[in-house]
Amino acid sequence: METFDVVVVGAGSAGAAVAGRLAGDGMRVLLLEAGGPDTDPDIRDPGGVFRLWGGPDDYNYLTAPQRHLGGRRLHWPRGKVLGGSSSLNGMIFVRGAAADFDGWGPGWSYAEVLPYFKRLEDFDRGADDYRGAGGPVRVISDYTPHPVNAAIVAAAVEQGIPFNPDCNGERVDGAGFCQLTIKDGHRHSTATAYLGERPTLEIRTRARARRLLLRGRRCVGVEYTRDGTPYRVGAEHQVVVSAGTLESPRLLMLSGLGDPAALRRHDIPVAEKLPEVGRNLHDHALVPVIVAARRPVPPALPGLQAMHSQLFWRSRSGLPAPDVQPLFFHIPLYDEEMTGPADAFTLMAGIVRPESRGHLALTSADPDAPLHIDPGYLQAAADRTCMRAAVELCRELARADALKEWAGGELYPGDRDVSEHIARTLVTYHHQAGTCAMGTVVDHRLRVHGVEGLRVADVSIMPTVTSGNTNAPAIMIGERCADLVREDL
Numbered sequence: 001m002e003t004f005d006v007v008v009v010g011a012g013s014a015g016a017a018v019a020g021r022l023a024g025d026g027m028r029v030l031l032l033e034a035g036g037p038d039t040d041p042d043i044r045d046p047g048g049v050f051r052l053w054g055g056p057d058d059y060n061y062l063t064a065p066q067r068h069l070g071g072r073r074l075h076w077p078r079g080k081v082l083g084g085s086s087s088l089n090g091m092i093f094v095r096g097a098a099a100d101f102d103g104w105g106p107g108w109s110y111a112e113v114l115p116y117f118k119r120l121e122d123f124d125r126g127a128d129d130y131r132g133a134g135g136p137v138r139v140i141s142d143y144t145p146h147p148v149n150a151a152i153v154a155a156a157v158e159q160g161i162p163f164n165p166d167c168n169g170e171r172v173d174g175a176g177f178c179q180l181t182i183k184d185g186h187r188h189s190t191a192t193a194y195l196g197e198r199p200t201l202e203i204r205t206r207a208r209a210r211r212l213l214l215r216g217r218r219c220v221g222v223e224y225t226r227d228g229t230p231y232r233v234g235a236e237h238q239v240v241v242s243a244g245t246l247e248s249p250r251l252l253m254l255s256g257l258g259d260p261a262a263l264r265r266h267d268i269p270v271a272e273k274l275p276e277v278g279r280n281l282h283d284h285a286l287v288p289v290i291v292a293a294r295r296p297v298p299p300a301l302p303g304l305q306a307m308h309s310q311l312f313w314r315s316r317s318g319l320p321a322p323d324v325q326p327l328f329f330h331i332p333l334y335d336e337e338m339t340g341p342a343d344a345f346t347l348m349a350g351i352v353r354p355e356s357r358g359h360l361a362l363t364s365a366d367p368d369a370p371l372h373i374d375p376g377y378l379q380a381a382a383d384r385t386c387m388r389a390a391v392e393l394c395r396e397l398a399r400a401d402a403l404k405e406w407a408g409g410e411l412y413p414g415d416r417d418v419s420e421h422i423a424r425t426l427v428t429y430h431h432q433a434g435t436c437a438m439g440t441v442v443d444h445r446l447r448v449h450g451v452e453g454l455r456v457a458d459v460s461i462m463p464t465v466t467s468g469n470t471n472a473p474a475i476m477i478g479e480r481c482a483d484l485v486r487e488d489l
């Protein structure tokens with residue numbers, strides 16, 4: 001059997017960082033990616049982001065009907081391409097609040113993960129106590145924002161929310177302009193950042209892992225298919241599963257690592273009892289407040305996407321970190337049941353410390369079968385309260401004097417009942433997490449409980465999702481995993 005030192009499954013935000021760093025040290029690394037190369041021009045063009053969703057590089061998942069959303073099923077895009085979701089995402093770069101990392105496990109406090117955040121980035125304002133320069137991922141902040149995005153930030157400041165020039169600096173709270181993973185006007189995915197020329201790195205695209213190869217309690221390799229042909233590859237030292245929040249638990253379960261009763265239902269022999277695989281699924285959520293513009297809205301700026309301002313705010317006192325993160329778009333985000341003028345803009349009310357928890361399950365032992373995905377949106381009453389507060393905050397901003405120049409009148413929710421508007425229009429913030437959680441599925445060194453030679457490194461290991469966008473933390477997890485692998489050599 002062909003053998004490498006390390007086999008990494010998934011070339012996404014975390015997996016590309018793991019593979020790139022280990023190969024950079026001279027280890028023989030095989031990186032298996034289910035999707036194809038990142039050649040679509042819309043991946044490179046920051047303005048092309050929305051055209052990617054629903055396209056050939058998107059897994060296009062569909063959730064189970066959501067009880068608190070009137071039985072709606074939500075579309076979840078995820079990147080099936082080199083770079084994974086970092087090739088399809090909104091390019092917003094947020095580490096999260098320092099308090100997010102407390103409680104993840106030994107070695108993961110903010111003070112301990114800060115060096116990884118610093119080492120992964122090349123921040124355009126340079127390095128300081130909190131920021132890094134010279135790392136692989138370009139992060140930009142010094143650009144001229146769209147005037148509508150700028151006016152919404154001014155509206156927030158008018159409402160008493162302080163301007164924060166760096167949400168990845170000392171504190172996250174406040175309003176400001178998004179930092180973006182864009183380099184020279186192009187998206188800077190992790191494929192671009194980490195997977196350049198490396199002699200000991202072999203990348204196989206359209207190579208989908210279907211099963212982990214276990215010998216006793218040790219993971220010794222991976223079985224994958226490429227163009228319909230099955231292959232087996234060995235890992236002398238380590239297999240790292242970085243297939244994302246939905247596919248990492250699937251791969252574990254297909255390999256007999258999961259809840260015994262659930263595995264038996266699909267005639268999968270149990271290799272290790274890990275009842276929490278697939279549980280603890282949770283996500284951030286967004287609800288649109290759409291405002292008609294009083295005058296024509298200038299077109300998008302070249303080299304930028306439509307959403308590049310945001311704020312972090314606390315809906316109540318006593319929280320360790322902001323629970324509300326609205327995101328502002330200078331375009332209207334009408335869904336299929338909405339109508340309105342083209343000159344309009346959107347304040348997306350976002351909640352980022354959800355209490356609701358759902359689960360993910362196999363529907364069959366066939367790796368190509370759809371997954372049962374139930375994030376349990378708004379199951380917790382606290383999340384419903386928080387989302388209402390987020391929507392009301394966005395409505396207040398839209399009425400502020402600073403926005404008078406742009407705001408005509410509120411189109412959505414308008415005079416509709418706010419709770420009904422939330423149930424009818426809530427969408428994912430794309431930050432699904434938690435299905436191979438640190439503590440229950442992996443230990444604090446990302447090793448799968450009860451199995452040697454196997455780690456999981458991606459957003460699925462977050463016991464609790466960070467209270468911000470998840471790309472930067474995913475890359476940090478990949479960087480840290482590379483160190484953990486090295487330390488075990």
Ligand SMILES: Cc1cc2nc3c(=O)[nH]c(=O)nc-3n(C[C@H](O)[C@H](O)[C@H](O)COP(=O)(O)OP(=O)(O)OC[C@H]3O[C@@H](n4cnc5c(N)ncnc54)[C@H](O)[C@@H]3O)c2cc1C
Binds near residue numbers: 092
């Ligand atoms: C539409 C969208 C917009 C987003 N916007 C932002 C944003 O603006 N800012 C932000 O911070 N975050 C954003 N996110 C979230 C962020 O991008 C993700 O949380 C992050 O990329 C997840 O990283 P990951 O490594 O866990 O998984 P992914 O990056 O999804 O990587 C998983 C990889 O594994 C591959 N894979 C899966 N199964 C297999 C298999 N069996 N065999 C081989 N390969 C496999 C996949 O094809 C994929 O390439 C967005 C996400 C999406 C989907």
